[in-house]
Amino acid sequence: MTAPRKLHIKSYGCQMNVYDAQRMVDTLAAEGFVETASADDADLVILNTCHIREKASEKVYSELGRLRQAKDDAARDGRAMTIAVAGCVAQAEGEEIVRRAPVVDVVVGPQSYHHLPQLLARARTDGVAIETEFPAEDKFGVLPQPKPEAIRARGISAFVTVQEGCDKFCTFCVVPYTRGAESSRPVGKVIDDVTRLADHGVREITLIGQNVNAYHGEGPDGRSWPLGRLLERLASIPGIMRLRYSTSHPRDVDDSLIEAHRDIPAVMPFVHLPVQSGSDRILAAMNRRHTAADYCAVVDRFRAVRQDIAFSSDFIVGFPGETGEDFCATLALVTQIGYAGAYSFKYSPRPGTPAAEMREMVSAAEMDERLARLQELIDSQQSAFNTAAIGKTVDVLFERGGRYDGQIVGRTAYLQPAHVMAPNDIIGQVIPVKIDSLERYSLLGELAAPVSRPAQSPVTIGA
Ligand code: 5AD
Ligand code: SF4
Numbered sequence: 001m002t003a004p005r006k007l008h009i010k011s012y013g014c015q016m017n018v019y020d021a022q023r024m025v026d027t028l029a030a031e032g033f034v035e036t037a038s039a040d041d042a043d044l045v046i047l048n049t050c051h052i053r054e055k056a057s058e059k060v061y062s063e064l065g066r067l068r069q070a071k072d073d074a075a076r077d078g079r080a081m082t083i084a085v086a087g088c089v090a091q092a093e094g095e096e097i098v099r100r101a102p103v104v105d106v107v108v109g110p111q112s113y114h115h116l117p118q119l120l121a122r123a124r125t126d127g128v129a130i131e132t133e134f135p136a137e138d139k140f141g142v143l144p145q146p147k148p149e150a151i152r153a154r155g156i157s158a159f160v161t162v163q164e165g166c167d168k169f170c171t172f173c174v175v176p177y178t179r180g181a182e183s184s185r186p187v188g189k190v191i192d193d194v195t196r197l198a199d200h201g202v203r204e205i206t207l208i209g210q211n212v213n214a215y216h217g218e219g220p221d222g223r224s225w226p227l228g229r230l231l232e233r234l235a236s237i238p239g240i241m242r243l244r245y246s247t248s249h250p251r252d253v254d255d256s257l258i259e260a261h262r263d264i265p266a267v268m269p270f271v272h273l274p275v276q277s278g279s280d281r282i283l284a285a286m287n288r289r290h291t292a293a294d295y296c297a298v299v300d301r302f303r304a305v306r307q308d309i310a311f312s313s314d315f316i317v318g319f320p321g322e323t324g325e326d327f328c329a330t331l332a333l334v335t336q337i338g339y340a341g342a343y344s345f346k347y348s349p350r351p352g353t354p355a356a357e358m359r360e361m362v363s364a365a366e367m368d369e370r371l372a373r374l375q376e377l378i379d380s381q382q383s384a385f386n387t388a389a390i391g392k393t394v395d396v397l398f399e400r401g402g403r404y405d406g407q408i409v410g411r412t413a414y415l416q417p418a419h420v421m422a423p424n425d426i427i428g429q430v431i432p433v434k435i436d437s438l439e440r441y442s443l444l445g446e447l448a449a450p451v452s453r454p455a456q457s458p459v460t461i462g463a
Contacts, residue, residue: 007033008042012059013050015208015246016110017087019159021048024086024113026146031117040070044082044120049089051174053348060089064101071103082106082120086113088178092352094132107132110164110179114139134180140189151200156399156428157411158202160193161185162217162230163209168249170276171287171355172316172347175210184209184217187225191233198239203428204397205234206244213248213257228256235266241430242397242413246272247314250290250298262305269306270340270414273298274314278333279326282319286355292333299337310340310385310414317374318347318367320358327370334377340385340414342378346371386416386443389435393448394418396433398426418443426451 007028011021024046025035039045047063050056067083074081084106085097091109098104105123108116109132122129140161151158165180166173194205209215212227219225225233231243243266248257250273260267273295277283280291290298302309315330334342346367349356362370389412396418398410408422410433418433419442426447435445 004032004034005043006036006041007044007046008036008039009046009048010039010063011048012087013052013056015159015206016161016164016210017048017050019161019208020087020110020113021046022146022150022154022159023143024048024116026144026150027114027116029147029150030144031120039067040073042081043079044084045070046084046086049085049087051088051092051178051350053345054350055348057089057092060085060097061101064103068101068103082123084108084116084119086110088174091132091178092174095130098128098130105129109133111135111139114142138185140185145193145196148200151197151202156202156397157204157206158197159206159208160190160197161209162190162207162227162245163212163215166210167214168211168251168289169287169354171285171358172319172350172353174350174353177352179210182211182214184215187217187219187230187233190217190230191237194234194240195237198237201239201428203239203430204242204244205240206246207231207234208246210247211249211252212245213252213254226254226256228254228258228260231257231260231267232264235264240266242266242268244268244270248273250275250295253298253301258301258305261302261309268413269309270312271302271309272312272314275333276314276316277319277322277326278330279322280329282322282326282329285321285358286316286319292329295333296336308413311337312340313337313342315342315344315374316347317344317370318362320347320355320362321360322347322362322370327374330374331377334374334381339378339381341382344371344374344378385414386438386441389416389443390438391435393432393434394443395430396420397430398422398428400427412443416443417441418445420444420446422447422451 009021011017036042047060049060071081082105083103085104086108090107097107105128106119107130108119111134112131119129163184165182166175167182169176215227216224275295278292394412396410396412398408400409402409402419406421407419408426410418412418420433432448433445434448435443437444
C-alpha cells in the first residue's frame with residue numbers, strides 16, 4: 001500500500017473560499033490525499049486566493065516566495081512538491097501567475113477545481129497545467145460528497161453554496177468577472193447536501209453565494225424558488241436548528257425572505273446587508289442601483305416583522321470622487337441604522353472594473369482618516385450591541401470546547417461567541433444562557449435551563 005500523499009491548503013478571503021477549499025479536500029481525499037497543517041511536509045500545496053482588493057491579491061505572491069524555498073528544500077530531500085494556485089486570483093490572472101512565479105505548477109479557477117486530479121496529472125507530464133475556463137458542466141454535479149468523518153471533524157456549523165456569481169456589476173467589484181454570471185443550484189441538490197450534513201451532526205447551515213438572495217433555483221415542482229422558500233424547506237430537515245445566509249444585496253430582498261424571517265424560528269435574526277456608502281451620489285457612481293433611503297426602507301421591512309433583528313454591513317471609503325460631504329452621509333446612515341457590526345475597507349482599484357478608470361482619486365491620507373472615523377463609529381455600535389446582552393438570557397448553539405477545562409463555547413443568534421462552564425455533551429444543542437459579563441468580544445454566562453440528555457450517544461465533534 002502506498003503512503004497517503006499530504007495536502008496543505010490555505011484559503012484567503014470570503015466564506016465561499018473556505019467552502020471551496022473543503023470541497024477541494026473532499027475531491028483530493030478520493031485520490032488518496034490527507035490534509036496536513038504545514039506546507040513544509042506537504043506533497044501538494046494549494047493557495048485558494050482572493051482578488052477582491054489589491055492587498056488580498058498581493059498576499060499570494062509573498063506566500064509563493066516563501067513556498068519556493070519550501071519546494072527547494074523538499075527537492076533536496078528527494079521529495080516533489082506540487083504548488084497550485086486556485087480561487088479568484090487564478091481566474092483573473094491565469095498564465096500571468098506562472099510568469100511571475102514559475103514555482104507554480106497548477107492554476108485553477110473557481111469553476112474548475114473539480115478537475116484538480118486531471119490537472120495534477122497534466123502538470124506531471126507537461127510541467128504546468130492551467131485551467132480558467134467556465135466549463136459547461138456544473139462542478140457540483142461531479143464533486144464527491146464529504147465523508148462522514150470529514151463532516152464531523154468540521155463541526156456543527158457548515159456552509160453550503162446555493163448560488164454563485166453576480167450580475168450586479170457594481171463598478172468597484174471584480175466578482176462578476178472572477179466568479180462569472182449569477183447561477184443558482186437546484187433546490188433538490190441543496191436539500192440533499194443539507195440532509196447529509198444534518199445526518200452527520202451539523203446543526204447550523206449558512207447558505208452562501210456572492211449575491212445569495214438573488215437565489216432562484218429550480219424547485220421539485222419545476223418552478224423557480226426564491227431564497228425564502230428554500231429556507232422554509234430546509235428548516236423542516238430533522239436536526240437543522242439554525243439557518244443563515246450571506247451575502248445579500250438590498251435590491252434582491254423580496255417578500256419571501258421577509259416572510260421567512262417572520263415565520264421560521266430557525267432563520268436567525270441577523271442579516272449581513274452591505275450598503276457600501278450612505279451617499280446617493282456615490283451609490284450611483286458605484287452602480288448599486290439603490291439610494292440610502294431605499295436601503296433604510298429594506299431594513300425597516302425586516303424590522304417590521306422581527307423587532308429583534310440586527311444587521312451587519314460592508315462599507316468602502318474613498319471611492320473615486322467621494323467628498324467629505326459624501327463621507328458624512330455614510331456616517332449618518334450608520335448612525336441611523338445602528339449596526340451590530342460591520343466591515344469597512346479602503347477603496348482599492350481593481351484592473352478591468354469601471355471604477356479603476358475613474359480619475360478623481362481620494363488621497364491616501366484622506367482615506368486613512370475616513371476609515372478610522374468610520375471604524376470608530378462601528379466599533380462603538382458593536383460594543384453597545386454586545387453590552388446590551390449583559391443580564392439577558394439568550395439562546396446559544398454550543399459548538400466546541402473552549403480554552404479552559406470544562407469551558408464550552410457557542411454562538412448567540414447574532415454570532416457573538418458565548419462561553420459557559422458545562423459538560424461537553426451540550427455541544428450541538430441550543431440552550432438558554434444567562435449572560436453575566438463581556439470579555440472583549442465574548443459573552444460569559446451560565447446555563448439557564450437544564451440540559452436535555454439524548455438517549456443515544458451525543459454528537460461528537462472533532463478528531
Ligand atoms: N475596494 C475595496 N473594497 C471592495 N470590496 C469589493 N470590491 C472592493 C474594492 N475594489 C468590498 C465591498 C464588498 C466586500 C466583500 O469587499 O465592501 O461588499
Ligand atoms: Fe460585487 Fe456584491 Fe456588487 Fe455583485 S453585488 S458586483 S458581488 S459588490
